[in-house]
Structure formats: structure tokens, C-alpha cells
Amino acid sequence: MLFHVRMDVHLPPDLDEAVRADLIAREKAYSQRLQRAGCWPHLWRIAGEYANYSVFDVGSIDELHDLLAGLPLFPYLTVKVTALATHPSKVVAG
Template sequence: MLYHVRMDVHLPPDLAPAERGDIIAREKEYSQKLQREGRWPHLWRIAGEYANFSILDVADHDELHALLSGLPLFPYMNIEVTPLAMHPSKIAD
């Protein structure tokens, strides 16, 4: 199943620099692993925001929830999820 996901990050301003750096490094490692596995095929930065639009390709809602809640930045995110379906006018690949 494909999902369009918007993730907005809101790190606390008083977060210690070392902790901030650690969380961001773990987030990058985790997200790149999922990209290499094909479960996170698209990732775009939203210009001017600490946010992204992503397309995730997972088996079901439960796998999506596990993937998102496993993000190191998850406690600091607002996440909006939209399930996607094939459009009948799309030209097949």
C-alpha cells in the first residue's frame, strides 16, 4: 500500500546540542535503511520548513504505524497520513 505522509518536526529549543545531533543522526540512519529496503521510495524536503513529504510503500496500516513510530524524531513530529489508490486515468508504467 502507498501512503502520502507529511512530517513536521518540532524539536524543543532547549534540547541539548549533543542530544539533538544524536537524534538527527539516528533518524538519518533509520530513514536511509528504509529507503534502501524500498519501503520509503520518495522523500522531499518542504522548502523553508523543517518538514517533508514522503511516499511510503508498506503492506498495511500496522506496518506504516510501526515504521513511523520507530522514527527517532517521532516524539517531536506532527504527522499527517493519506492512503493512496491508483487513479483510473493514470497511464500504466
């Protein structure tokens, strides 16, 4: 199942720099592990914002929720999830 996910990051401005650096390093490692596993095939930064658009390829909405909840930045995220379906006008290879 494919899901389009927008994530907006809202780190507190007074967050300790060491804590911030640790969170970001753990977030990068976790997200890259999911990308390498194939369940996070697309990740784009939104220009001018501390936000991203992503596409997840997972077996269920529950699996997606578990992956998102595992993000170290999850407590600081606003997340919007949209389920995706194949469009009937899509050109299919073949």
C-alpha cells in the same frame, strides 16, 4: 499499499545540542535503511519548513505505524497520513 505522509518536526529550542545531533544522526540512519529496503521510496524536503513529504510502500497501515513510531524523531513529529489509490486517468506503461 502506498501512503502519502507529511511529517513536521518540532524540536524543543532548548534541546541540548549533543542530544539534537544524536537524534538527527539516528533519524538519518533509520530513514536511509528504510529507503534502501524499498518501503520509503520517496522523500522530499518542504522548502522553507522543517518538514517533509514522503511516500511509503508497505503491506498495511499497522506496518506504516510501526515504521513511523520507530523514527527517533517520532516524539517530536506531527504526522498526517493519507492512503493512496491508483487514479483511473494514470498513464500506464505498456
